[in-house]
Amino acid sequence: METSVFYHPSMAFLAFALVVPFIPTQLWLNKAFRGALALVAPLVALYSIFTVEPGTYGAIQYLDQSLIFGRVDGLSIVFGQVFAIIATIGAIYGMHVEDRGHFVCGSLYVAGGFGCVFAGDLLTVFLFWELMSIGSTFLIWQARTKESVGAGFRYFLYHTVGGLFLLGGLLLKYKATGSFAFEGVNPADAQLYDWLILTGFCVNAAVVPLHAWLPDAYPRASVAGAVYMCAFTTKTAVYVLARGFAGWEVLAIAGTIMAVFGVLYACIENNSRRILSYHIVSQVGYMVAGIGIGTAMTLNGAVAHAYAHILYKGLLFMGTGCILYAVGTAKLDKLGGLATKLPWVMVWYMVAALSISGMPLFNGFISKTMTIAGAAEHHRTILALCLEIAAVGTFISVGIKLPYFAFWGGKKEYKGEIKPIPVNMYVGMAICGLLCIAQGVYPHLLYQYLPFPVEGHQFEPWTIDKVLNSGLLLGFSGLAFYLTREIITPHAKLNLDFDWFYRLIGKVTMGAICWPVSKVDDVWTEVYRTVGLRSLIGMGDGTSWFDKKGIDTVVDGSAYTVRNIGRLGAKAQTANLQDYLAWAAVLGLGIFALVWYFG
Amino acid sequence: MSQNGLGDLLAKWRDNWKTWRIIFFVVLGVLVLLNIPFVTHHPHFGLDKYPGFFAAFGLIVGLVMVILMKKIIQPFIAREEDYYGD
Numbered sequence: 001m002e003t004s005v006f007y008h009p010s011m012a013f014l015a016f017a018l019v020v021p022f023i024p025t026q027l028w029l030n031k032a033f034r035g036a037l038a039l040v041a042p043l044v045a046l047y048s049i050f051t052v053e054p055g056t057y058g059a060i061q062y063l064d065q066s067l068i069f070g071r072v073d074g075l076s077i078v079f080g081q082v083f084a085i086i087a088t089i090g091a092i093y094g095m096h097v098e099d100r101g102h103f104v105c106g107s108l109y110v111a112g113g114f115g116c117v118f119a120g121d122l123l124t125v126f127l128f129w130e131l132m133s134i135g136s137t138f139l140i141w142q143a144r145t146k147e148s149v150g151a152g153f154r155y156f157l158y159h160t161v162g163g164l165f166l167l168g169g170l171l172l173k174y175k176a177t178g179s180f181a182f183e184g185v186n187p188a189d190a191q192l193y194d195w196l197i198l199t200g201f202c203v204n205a206a207v208v209p210l211h212a213w214l215p216d217a218y219p220r221a222s223v224a225g226a227v228y229m230c231a232f233t234t235k236t237a238v239y240v241l242a243r244g245f246a247g248w249e250v251l252a253i254a255g256t257i258m259a260v261f262g263v264l265y266a267c268i269e270n271n272s273r274r275i276l277s278y279h280i281v282s283q284v285g286y287m288v289a290g291i292g293i294g295t296a297m298t299l300n301g302a303v304a305h306a307y308a309h310i311l312y313k314g315l316l317f318m319g320t321g322c323i324l325y326a327v328g329t330a331k332l333d334k335l336g337g338l339a340t341k342l343p344w345v346m347v348w349y350m351v352a353a354l355s356i357s358g359m360p361l362f363n364g365f366i367s368k369t370m371t372i373a374g375a376a377e378h379h380r381t382i383l384a385l386c387l388e389i390a391a392v393g394t395f396i397s398v399g400i401k402l403p404y405f406a407f408w409g410g411k412k413e414y415k416g417e418i419k420p421i422p423v424n425m426y427v428g429m430a431i432c433g434l435l436c437i438a439q440g441v442y443p444h445l446l447y448q449y450l451p452f453p454v455e456g457h458q459f460e461p462w463t464i465d466k467v468l469n470s471g472l473l474l475g476f477s478g479l480a481f482y483l484t485r486e487i488i489t490p491h492a493k494l495n496l497d498f499d500w501f502y503r504l505i506g507k508v509t510m511g512a513i514c515w516p517v518s519k520v521d522d523v524w525t526e527v528y529r530t531v532g533l534r535s536l537i538g539m540g541d542g543t544s545w546f547d548k549k550g551i552d553t554v555v556d557g558s559a560y561t562v563r564n565i566g567r568l569g570a571k572a573q574t575a576n577l578q579d580y581l582a583w584a585a586v587l588g589l590g591i592f593a594l595v596w597y598f599g
Numbered sequence: 600m601s602q603n604g605l606g607d608l609l610a611k612w613r614d615n616w617k618t619w620r621i622i623f624f625v626v627l628g629v630l631v632l633l634n635i636p637f638v639t640h641h642p643h644f645g646l647d648k649y650p651g652f653f654a655a656f657g658l659i660v661g662l663v664m665v666i667l668m669k670k671i672i673q674p675f676i677a678r679e680e681d682y683y684g685d
Contacts, residue, residue, distance in 0.1 A: 267668040268677075339613065343605040376643035385644060392660045408613065464637045472634060472653040475627050480661025482623075487669050493677040503683070 006057035006070045008118065009045035009084060010128070013111035014589070016041040017104045028100065035095035035424065038103060042088035045114065049080045056120060062595055065180065067127075068120025074451030075303070079117045079239045081449065082307045083110070085435070086231045086314050093318055093428030094224030102142050106228050108585075109135030113232035117239055121180040122170040122197070125240060127592070129166060129204075133159040134585045136233060139225040140217050141578055148220045153577070155217040158502070159203065162210075166200030169193045182240075187248045198245055205237035205288060206281050207254050208261045212499035214281060215265070219273035219330070223321035226273065227428075230317050231310045234280055238287045238306050247294025255289025256386045258282060263393030265497065270490040272320045272330045272402050276313070279356065279398055282390055283309050289387065290371040295378050296452040297459060301371030304446055308363040308439060312355035315432040316398065318425065319349030323406060326419045332405040332490040337413030345421070346407045348429040353403060355436045357395035360470055363439035366446065366461045369470070373459060392477045399474070400481045401488055630654070 016037070020028075027033055054077070057070030072080075087110050094102060112135055115128025133156065140152040172193035174180055185194050199210075206214045214234070221229050245251060262282025266275045283305070290302030322345045323338065324330040339346045355362035358369060368391065376384040439446045443461055481488065572583070612619065634650040642648040 264664065264668055264672075267664060268673045340606040340610040343609050346609070347605075381644060388656065389660050389664075392657050393664055396661055396665065409616075463640070465639050468630065468634055468637055469639060469647075469653045471630050472651070473657040475630055476654040476657035477661045478623070479627060480658050480665065484662060484665040484669075488665050491677070492680055493673070494680050494682050495673065496676040496678060496682075 004053070006052050006055075006072060007044060007048040008058060008070055009041075009048055009080065009114040010069075010111040010118075012041035012044040012048075013087075013107040013114065017107035017111070020100050020103050020107075023100075029098060031095065034098075035092070038091040038095060039088065041107065041110075042084060042091050045080075045084035045087060049077060049084050052077070059120075060596065065123060066121075067124050069115070069124060070118050071120035072118065074449075075239070075243060076117050078303055078307065078449045078451060079235065080114060082310045083113055083117065083232065083235075086227070086310050086432075089314060089428050089432050090224070090227040090231070092431065093227055093321075093425050095424040096422040097222075097224050099142065101138065102222065102224060105135050105138035105142055106225060107135075108589075109139055109228055109232060111135070113236050116236045120182065122166075122173070122182045123180045125182060126163070126166055126170060129200075129236075130163055131585075131589075132233065132236065133163060134581065136229060138578070138582065139229060140221045142225050143220055143222040145220065148222075149578075151217045151220040154499075154502075155213050156581070158213040162200050162203030164200075165196050165203065169196030169198075169200060172196065182244060184246055185244055187245075190248075198241075198248070201237050201240050201245070202254070203237075204233050205241060205284055206234055206258070207288060208258050208281065209498045209501075211258070211262075211281050212497045212502060215269075215274050215277040215497065216499055218277040218280070219271050223325050226317045226321060227314050230276070230280055230313045234284045235306050235310055238284060238291070238302065241288065242291050242299060242302060246291055246299055248292055251288050251292030252294075252380065252383060253292070255285045255287065255292055256383045258285025258288060259390035260285075260386050260393075263390045263397065265495065266397040267393060267401075267488070268490075268495055269397075270332050270492055272323070272332055272335075272406060273317070275397055275402055276316050276320060279316075279394060280313060282394060283313065283356065285390065286368060286371050286387060289383060290374065293375055293378055293380055293383070295374055296454045297377065298371055298374035299452045300447075300450040300454065300459075301367065301374045303450055303452075305364075305367040305371055307446055307449075308355065308367040308436070311432055311439075312352040312362075312364060312436050315348060315352035315429060315436065316356065318429045318432065319345055319352060320402075320406075322421050322425055322429075325425070326421055327414060327416065328419075331492065332402065333492045335406040335414050337407070337409065339407035341418055342407075342421070344426060345429075346403065348426075348433045349403060349407075351433040351436055353399045355440065357399040357474055358391055358470055359395075359399075359474055360462075360467045361437065361440045363436045363446070365440055365470060366443040369461050369466060370459050388473070392473065392480075395474050395477045396481050396488075400478060401490070404481075404485075405490060627654075 019037075023037075052072050054073050055070075056068060057072060059066050059068045061067075090106070090110075094106070097103075109132055112128045112130075112132030115131065116125050119125040119128060137152050137156040137159070140148050140155055142148075170180060170193070173191075176191065176193065203210045203213075218226060218229050241251065259282050262278040262280070262285060266278035266282070269275045269278060287302040287305050287309070290298040290305065320330050322342065323335065326342060326345075327335065327338070329335070351362065355364040358364040368387075372384050372387045372391075375387060572579075631651055631654055634654070638650050639647045639652070644652075646652050
């Protein structure tokens with residue numbers, strides 16, 4: 001099937017987000033209709049990506065710049081493909097949700113992700129980068145809990161700062177080179193602007209120590225929203241890093257630190273969704289390290305791992321989401337013995353848990369080993385060893401600790417009520433789980449899409465020694481868990497992370513601004529009371545006389561008008577920053593649509 | 600009602616945890632034995648040319664990681680859950 005046009009997936013998702021608010025409530029509450037409608041955009045995306053020919057599509061002129069919305073090549077296709085798959089699965093998993101907000105925010109977020117992947121220049125990347133940041137912030141608020149409000153604000157603030165690094169970098173780059181071109185940068189020629197852009201990307205990739213937004217926000221997102229969250233933000237960042245910063249040594253080191261750091265924190269964490277969040281940091285670390293090492297094999301490993309990771313991490317969040325949905329908490333100290341009550345949740349969770357651990361027959365095995373072997377073959381022995389250490393920790397936390405304390409024993413069982421789980425959530429998990437297994441058994445299903453040509457021998461995961469080594473590594477990690485199971489029992493504690501420093505920066509900044517302002521205010525209040533007030537009273541007497549005699553008759557009519565306008569304005573001013581942000585996003589998208597249409 | 604069927608099966612398995620533990624140890628033993636003829640083809644780390652390297656690696660790293668994090672690190676960084684007031 002050849003096609004010379006490219007149906008940009010973002011357009012389908014933006015259109016869906018635009019339509020949702022206007023659907024009559026009766027129709028919307030019909031689950032079949034809602035589900036079918038929510039599937040349209042992901043299916044369009046799937047069709048578009050499986051039929052598109054590589055090339056450059058959708059260049060438009062704006063402010064004397066040529067913006068490219070459709071750079072379709074091997075690298076963008078493979079990311080677009082897995083984005084389309086997880087968007088489809090996420091739509092199925094979230095079909096039962098009635099809140100329109102979930103669909104609107106989710107679609108804007110997904111549209112942003114696709115937009116970044118197919119963007120051919122930095123300005124377009126930035127545009128969709130910000131759309132993603134807004135969409136995901138609202139997705140966090142969709143949880144509609146008190147703690148999600150605070151987490152959403154912190155998340156937004158943080159990503160705004162990251163976005164500003166990116167903006168600063170691309171503007172400086174434009175000033176220096178006269179173009180917004182988004183191509184690979186040779187680390188030897190790195191300029192300040194490249195470092196700024198890299199920093200912006202690293203915020204979204206959750207590179208330690210810029211990562212703390214992730215374990216702060218993701219566990220607080222809504223059940224269905226978290227499935228999108230864990231797929232798009234960090235993996236879009238992995239994509240742009242692979243595109244722009246392959247072979248940067250700093251990323252090789254940073255990625256390896258991420259891989260180990262995330263695992264260490266997950267080891268002591270109690271909230272199951274936060275354990276998974278720390279494991280996003282860790283798993284993205286493998287990808288960042290692969291990109292930093294920069295050989296064809298490690299780059300392919302990074303891409304393959306991103307692909308596999310999106311599937312199994314989505315499934316992990318779906319599984320723990322089911323627990324949260326059914327039980328009302330995801331904290332391990334409150335769970336226990338759920339295997340007999342939610343057996344299929346346990347089964348699909350375990351498929352994902354074995355995948356992330358790199359167990360043979362599951363897709364993590366074919367992607368993780370590629371990155372590690374690539375690092376080792378490139379004689380990065382210490383990095384490869386650290387990645388193996390992270391693999392041990394991954395299996396202990398996600399593969400054993402979490403399911404053991406949630407589904408099995410070790411402590412008292414959960415005895416409370418269990419809310420029935422909608423069928424569509426099971427369907428979503430089953431599709432995702434089967435894909436994880438299929439890729440693990442037939443690596444070629446995934447390998448055929450890897451974009452970087454490898455010279456010499458191709459990587460083959462299914463050899464006896466590799467299978468045995470993985471089995472030994474995981475088996476004896478399991479033994480380590482068995483021996484330390486009393487020690488690792490989770491406690492209801494909050495573990496300090498780098499966000500302690502972020503908050504400190506916030507407090508100091510606020511203090512530095514507030515203190516002088518309050519001093520000036522004190523003085524001003526005093527001056528006003530002694531001087532201003534008296535003269536005002538005098539003026540007031542004069543005007544009141546004038547008012548009674550002359551104005552009343554004229555002004556009353558216009559006063560009514562003003563009052564009515566004021567009421568309308570007051571309605572829009574809800575004093576909720578979330579609402580203002582939503583209006584700003586709507587306005588921005590509206591302007592963007594006009595420019596797109598007329599530009 | 601396949602869900603209950605599976606749930607019952609899992610309940611039965613859980614009650615037989617001692618058998619599963621034996622199976623687990625046997626599997627570990629078999630893996631180590633198999634590692635003797637089928638040792639790593641292209642060793643990268645030096646010691647991985649010897650059988651049982653990955654077994655020892657997994658065990659030692661796992662033990663050290665859990666004990667280090669839970670016993671030494673966590674007491675320093677653990678706070679009450681409402682520490683930030685949210």
